[in-house]
Amino acid sequence: MTFREELASIKPLLESIGPYNEFPEEYNSKDAIEALLTSKVLVIGAGGLGCEILKNLALTGFKDIHVIDMDTIDISNLNRQFLFRTGDVGKSKAQVAAKFVEERIGDKQLKITPYFGKIQDKDLEYYKQFSVVICGLDSVEARRWINATLVSISESNDIIPMIDGGTEGLRGQSRVILPTISSCYECSLDLISPRTTYPVCTIANTPRLPEHCIEWASVIKWGQVFPNQKFDADNPEDVEWMYTAALSRANEFNIEGVTKSLTLGVVKNIIPAIASTNAVIAASCCNEAFKLITNSNPILDNYMTYSGDDSIFTFTFELAKKNTCSVCGVTGISIIAQNWWTLETFIEEISEKKDIQVKQPSLTTSSNYLYLRNPPHLEEITRPNLNKKLSNLINPGEEIIVTDPNLPMSLKLIVSFEGPELEPI
Amino acid sequence: MLKLREQQRKRQEALEASKANSPSSTNSQPSTKASGAQVLLQKNLTELELPNSTKIEFPNPTDFFNFNLFISPVAGYYKGGKFTFTVAFTQNFPFEPPKVKCINKIYHPNIDLEGNVCLNILREDWKPFVSVTSIVMGLNHLFLEPNPNDPLNKDAANTFVKDINQFRRDVSYTLKGGVLNGDRYDNVISRY
Numbered sequence: 001m002t003f004r005e006e007l008a009s010i011k012p013l014l015e016s017i018g019p020y021n022e023f024p025e026e027y028n029s030k031d032a033i034e035a036l037l038t039s040k041v042l043v044i045g046a047g048g049l050g051c052e053i054l055k056n057l058a059l060t061g062f063k064d065i066h067v068i069d070m071d072t073i074d075i076s077n078l079n080r081q082f083l084f085r086t087g088d089v090g091k092s093k094a095q096v097a098a099k100f101v102e103e104r105i106g107d108k109q110l111k112i113t114p115y116f117g118k119i120q121d122k123d124l125e126y127y128k129q130f131s132v133v134i135c136g137l138d139s140v141e142a143r144r145w146i147n148a149t150l151v152s153i154s155e156s157n158d159i160i161p162m163i164d165g166g167t168e169g170l171r172g173q174s175r176v177i178l179p180t181i182s183s184c185y186e187c188s189l190d191l192i193s194p195r196t197t198y199p200v201c202t203i204a205n206t207p208r209l210p211e212h213c214i215e216w217a218s219v220i221k222w223g224q225v226f227p228n229q230k231f232d233a234d235n236p237e238d239v240e241w242m243y244t245a246a247l248s249r250a251n252e253f254n255i256e257g258v259t260k261s262l263t264l265g266v267v268k269n270i271i272p273a274i275a276s277t278n279a280v281i282a283a284s285c286c287n288e289a290f291k292l293i294t295n296s297n298p299i300l301d302n303y304m305t306y307s308g309d310d311s312i313f314t315f316t317f318e319l320a321k322k323n324t325c326s327v328c329g330v331t332g333i334s335i336i337a338q339n340w341w342t343l344e345t346f347i348e349e350i351s352e353k354k355d356i357q358v359k360q361p362s363l364t365t366s367s368n369y370l371y372l373r374n375p376p377h378l379e380e381i382t383r384p385n386l387n388k389k390l391s392n393l394i395n396p397g398e399e400i401i402v403t404d405p406n407l408p409m410s411l412k413l414i415v416s417f418e419g420p421e422l423e424p425i
Numbered sequence: 426m427l428k429l430r431e432q433q434r435k436r437q438e439a440l441e442a443s444k445a446n447s448p449s450s451t452n453s454q455p456s457t458k459a460s461g462a463q464v465l466l467q468k469n470l471t472e473l474e475l476p477n478s479t480k481i482e483f484p485n486p487t488d489f490f491n492f493n494l495f496i497s498p499v500a501g502y503y504k505g506g507k508f509t510f511t512v513a514f515t516q517n518f519p520f521e522p523p524k525v526k527c528i529n530k531i532y533h534p535n536i537d538l539e540g541n542v543c544l545n546i547l548r549e550d551w552k553p554f555v556s557v558t559s560i561v562m563g564l565n566h567l568f569l570e571p572n573p574n575d576p577l578n579k580d581a582a583n584t585f586v587k588d589i590n591q592f593r594r595d596v597s598y599t600l601k602g603g604v605l606n607g608d609r610y611d612n613v614i615s616r617y
Binding site for chain 1: 458459460461462463464465467468470471472473475480481482483486487489516517519520521535537539541542543545548549551553554575576577579
């Protein structure tokens, strides 16, 4: 493979060894270029950040890009998600974005593979094929999922770095996670500020802000009028009802400022997205991916925050790894179990192991509660499992999560089976 | 980081080699993984300390994100009643608090007739480290010491402030399923 003419601007960055290169003796520009041309990169999210990221990666010279997004294109996306046109409304973001970039770049070696669906549809084997994963997501839940998945792969295999970008209005952040090595997404979960909430009593009795009136309509009034119906923020009729209810509440208390867009903002927790913030953050994410793959420069260590709402400010610092993190703070322990062992035998065996140190363990897998010691009702529900054979309760390779009052968080056990099916006499 | 990439390439080759050698073993193990929310809630629930006044029940044995709490206050205005709350956690735990509702229609300054509960730690004062034990304690506290300064049921709060004896009578009357100001309340007198 050779570098195409239009990518000549990238070449000087890789061909000479820069002053900051961490491994000048080992660095080899041929390897770096080869890596750029052959590494598989996964982009999660083809929205505001995703469009920028896909464009950047393709123009940087990456040739094998995959993209996942479960969403379809909405008319309100078109102002900033520049890979989409009016005629694309309703189609898959991932598919349209992939096709647009491929056609625009016009390079036969560039392959962008879209997947229209959820990240949870794909298994570990799928994620193992990538050299780096870049996230442009809008939910904490999805970030936690992909983070846990990459940590789990990194424990048993090699490290797949995760680059996470996020924007909120004029502010944004990017970070690099080296699963099991540096602070993971779950380690810093406590730092996320929860959505703004107001005391129910204030909403119910002493509203002072337009937001109080909207929350009153959403938290209290809706349940009274439609006790068995869930509010649907995507249904214009529901939103209209909410707006009218909030407005009459506001009039009653002489509060100004209830508008339809504020209503939507409060009930959907929307912060307007800004194209330039997305561009800044996506550039940072792609820059990190480029450095990770080519080793041409040191990577971000490990969190960069950007704020553009009062002049421009950025700051970089290192988030610390948390020893008691429920995702990366616990290492997996491999255990060999006899085929004939019941769950009870298994628990006795692990309780005697010195490197496990549990006294009152509770055990689950991702799909099954094996034995929970407390509260009493869960103990009663899971007690019959104690007499069942462990090999019938778990799937091969499935990890067992152990919690115990003695443990700061949890342990992961990876069990393999051997020996006879029946207890030797 | 160079090492990282070399290892990744080796792994890729090994992966493809193993695929080529055993095409039949494509139906590999389910690769689901317990979520951070599940691990944290497991830790939380198995170390839950329930006071004698409170029982917990899981209607769906394969889902500990949703459960019911039965609270029978041992003292105070609500002694003799048994109150049922539904608690619903989501995968956003511990980033978001659980939704807690009282499914009985009761007369209480901090609980409205739809079952909404005004408890600060369930809303504005929620923090990722608030435990299930603290939620249970908080709900118990509401029955021992109703707080008329943060009312959800204004009538109840007003009566509480103005005439505590009337409030006491209203509570014991409504607990038996009585009608007050046009609203019929649920009979929540505990049979135990």
